[in-house]
Amino acid sequence: MREKCERMCICCRTHKQKSEMLRCVRQKGEDVVLDLKQSLFGRGAYICADVQCIKRVNKTGALRRAFKSNIKPEVFDCLNKIAKNLEDSFGKNEEF
Ligand SMILES: [Zn+2]
Numbered sequence: 001m002r003e004k005c006e007r008m009c010i011c012c013r014t015h016k017q018k019s020e021m022l023r024c025v026r027q028k029g030e031d032v033v034l035d036l037k038q039s040l041f042g043r044g045a046y047i048c049a050d051v052q053c054i055k056r057v058n059k060t061g062a063l064r065r066a067f068k069s070n071i072k073p074e075v076f077d078c079l080n081k082i083a084k085n086l087e088d089s090f091g092k093n094e095e096f
Pocket of ligand 1: 009010012013014047048053
């Protein structure tokens with residue numbers, strides 16, 4: 001039986017646990033924001049917490065399509081930061 005809290009990545013369309021994903025939310029009448037705590041109400045879209053997916057989402061405009069709305073540059077800045085952190089920690093793991 002499929003876990004109820006699985007969500008589909010808007011980028012690669014893989015289903016994963018919420019905890020392995022990043023959530024973006026658009027609250028009524030508001031801009032799309034990154035919901036790092038996954039606690040905001042509103043229409044959500046999920047992206048794998050994975051460097052490849054984050055980068056692809058930034059490039060392809062999948063977020064804009066998912067929300068049918070423009071996404072503020074801050075959201076992409078934040079995603080880029082997360083991708084960079086993931087890359088850095090991955091690099092460190094490789095070293096040791
Ligand atoms: Zn993905």
